Amino acid sequence: MTATLPEPVRTLAFLDGAFVPAASGATFESIDPATGTKLADIAACDAEDVDRAVASARTAFESGAWSRKHPSERREVLLKLVALLEENLEDLALTEAIDAGKPITDCREFDLPDTINSIRWYAEAADKLFGKTTPAGDGAVGMIVHEPIGVVGAVLPWNFPLAMLAWKLGPALASGNSVVVKPPELTTLTTLRFAELATEAGLPDGVLNVVPGLGHVTGKALGQHGDVDAISFTGSNEVGREFLRYSAESNLKKVVLELGGKAPQIVTADNADRLELVAEDLAEAAFGNMGQNCTAGSRILVDASILDDFVDALVAATEKAVVGDPLDPATTIGALVEESALHRVARYVDEAVADGATVRTGGEQVLEETGGWFYPPTVVTDVREDMAIAREEIFGPVVVVLPFTDLEDAIRIANDTPYGLAATVWSRDIDDALTAARSVRAGTVAVNGYSEGDITTPFGGYKASGFGGRDNGLEAFAQYTETKTIWITLR
Structure with missing residues (x-):
C-alpha cells in the first residue's frame, strides 16, 4: 500500500x-x-x-x-x-x-x-x-x-x-x-x-x-x-x-x-417486501467514510415483526463491502484515521459483547499486516437501549439494531439521546413518515433514503x-x- x-x-x-x-x-x-x-x-x-x-x-x-x-x-x-x-x-x-x-x-x-x-x-x-x-x-x-x-x-x-x-x-x-x-x-x-x-x-x-x-x-x-x-x-x-x-x-x-450525532434510522413494518433495498441504503448510511461521519446511521430501529429478516438483509448488504487499500478503486471501506480510533471502535464492540450483545458480522481488526488501522463494517444485535454502544457516538463502522413495538415506541427510542443531528425514516405510509419526521428531534430527517440534503438545504442539529x-x-x-x-x- x-x-x-x-x-x-x-x-x-x-x-x-x-x-x-x-x-x-x-x-x-x-x-x-x-x-x-x-x-x-x-x-x-x-x-x-x-x-x-x-x-x-x-x-x-x-x-x-x-x-x-x-x-x-x-x-x-x-x-x-x-x-x-x-x-x-x-x-x-x-x-x-x-x-x-x-x-x-x-x-x-x-x-x-x-x-x-x-x-x-x-x-x-x-x-x-x-x-x-x-x-x-x-x-x-x-x-x-x-x-x-x-x-x-x-x-x-x-x-x-x-x-x-x-x-x-x-x-x-x-x-x-x-x-x-x-x-x-x-x-x-x-x-x-x-x-x-x-x-x-x-x-x-x-x-x-x-x-x-x-x-x-x-x-x-x-x-x-x-x-x-x-x-x-x-x-x-x-x-x-x-x-x-x-x-x-x-x-x-x-x-x-x-x-456530534447518534442518528436513528427507523424502519416500519410496511417495508417487509423491500428489505434488501432498505438494508443496502442503511448500510451505506452506517458505514460510509468508515462510519466517521456525524450523521452516520449508527442506530437502526426496526419494527419487531420484521426484525430477523431485516438483520439478515443488513448482514448480507454489509458483507458486500470491500475493505482494503484506499487507492484501489474497488475499495469501499478504507482505514480509520488514527490508531486511537481503531482502539476506540474495538472497545465499544468488545464491551457490548461482554454485556450480552451479539456481533453478526465484523467485530475484529483486519489487514494488520499493512500497519494500517482497518476495522470492518460491523453489525451488532441483542443490544439494550442503555448500552454505551447504543447511546454514544462511536465514529467508526459499527451499527446497532434495536426493535420497536409501534411508531410511538420508535420515536421514543429515536429521541432518547442527547444528540439531534440527523435521522432517516423508511415507510410507505405518508402519515407514519410525516409523523416520525415531525416528531424526531433532529436538524435533518430524510424519508425513504439516507440523505443530509444538498447545498441548497440548511444543515445543523438540535440539542x-x-x-x-x-x-x-x-x-x-x-x-x-x-x-x-x-x-x-x-x-
Whole structure:
C-alpha cells in the first residue's frame, strides 16, 4: 500500500498570501492511516502565528480589497477558484485519499465534486444576498442590510477536510469576510493546497490564512483571540464546549457549532417486501467514510415483526463491502484515521459483547499486516437501549439494531439521546413518515433514503448536535454577516 503524494506538497503555514514556517520552527507529523508511516512534517503553529494570521486577515478586511469589492467581482474570483479546483481534482482527490485513508473513489466521485459545487453555489449567491425595507409609514424609511462580520475563524474536522472547508469558506468569502482556517491536524494537506489555488484565482493576500497545528494550541489561540469576530467549528462536543468558553473568556465572539450525532434510522413494518433495498441504503448510511461521519446511521430501529429478516438483509448488504487499500478503486471501506480510533471502535464492540450483545458480522481488526488501522463494517444485535454502544457516538463502522413495538415506541427510542443531528425514516405510509419526521428531534430527517440534503438545504442539529446557526443554503450567510438596521427620518 505504498503511496506517493502528488506534487506540490505544501506543509507550511499560509499567511498573507505566502507559505511560511511556524515562528517557533516546530512541526508535527502527518501519518498515512493505511500504513502507519509518516507522510510529511507540517508546520505546528502557536499563538504567535495565530496573531500574525489574524492581523493579516484584519488588515485585508479593513482595506476593503475583498470586503468592499462588488459582490459580482467576488463571484468571478470564486468561479476562477472553481475552475482551478476542477483542473486539480485528481491530485486533490489523491492527496485526500492518502492523507485521510479514504477510498479514492469516494474522493473522486463525492468529496471533490461536493467541494467544487459548494464554492460554485456560493459564488453565484454572492450578489443575491438582499436586504429589506420595512413598512415604516410616510415619515421614515427603515432598511435592513447585511454586512460581513469581519475576521472569521474556521476550525475544521478531519473526516471531510475539503468538503467542510468549502461549506465554511463558500459563504464566508462570498459575503466579504477574511478567514483564518485551522485545518484538522490529522488531515491538513489539501487545505494548504486549496489556499494556494485560491490565491492563484485572485483572492487578495490576507483574505485567507491557514494555521496548521494542534487543537489545544492553535485552535485554542484562535478561539481566544480578541480580534476574531466569529468562530465556525465542526467537531466533537467536548471541543465545542471549549470554544464557547473561549468566547466567554475573550471578546464574546459569535460561535457556531456543528457537533456530534447518534442518528436513528427507523424502519416500519410496511417495508417487509423491500428489505434488501432498505438494508443496502442503511448500510451505506452506517458505514460510509468508515462510519466517521456525524450523521452516520449508527442506530437502526426496526419494527419487531420484521426484525430477523431485516438483520439478515443488513448482514448480507454489509458483507458486500470491500475493505482494503484506499487507492484501489474497488475499495469501499478504507482505514480509520488514527490508531486511537481503531482502539476506540474495538472497545465499544468488545464491551457490548461482554454485556450480552451479539456481533453478526465484523467485530475484529483486519489487514494488520499493512500497519494500517482497518476495522470492518460491523453489525451488532441483542443490544439494550442503555448500552454505551447504543447511546454514544462511536465514529467508526459499527451499527446497532434495536426493535420497536409501534411508531410511538420508535420515536421514543429515536429521541432518547442527547444528540439531534440527523435521522432517516423508511415507510410507505405518508402519515407514519410525516409523523416520525415531525416528531424526531433532529436538524435533518430524510424519508425513504439516507440523505443530509444538498447545498441548497440548511444543515445543523438540535440539542447537543449544534448551536448558533446552520451550514449550507442561504441560511449559512447568517453565520458570517451582521444584520444592521438603518432608520432614515424624512423631513
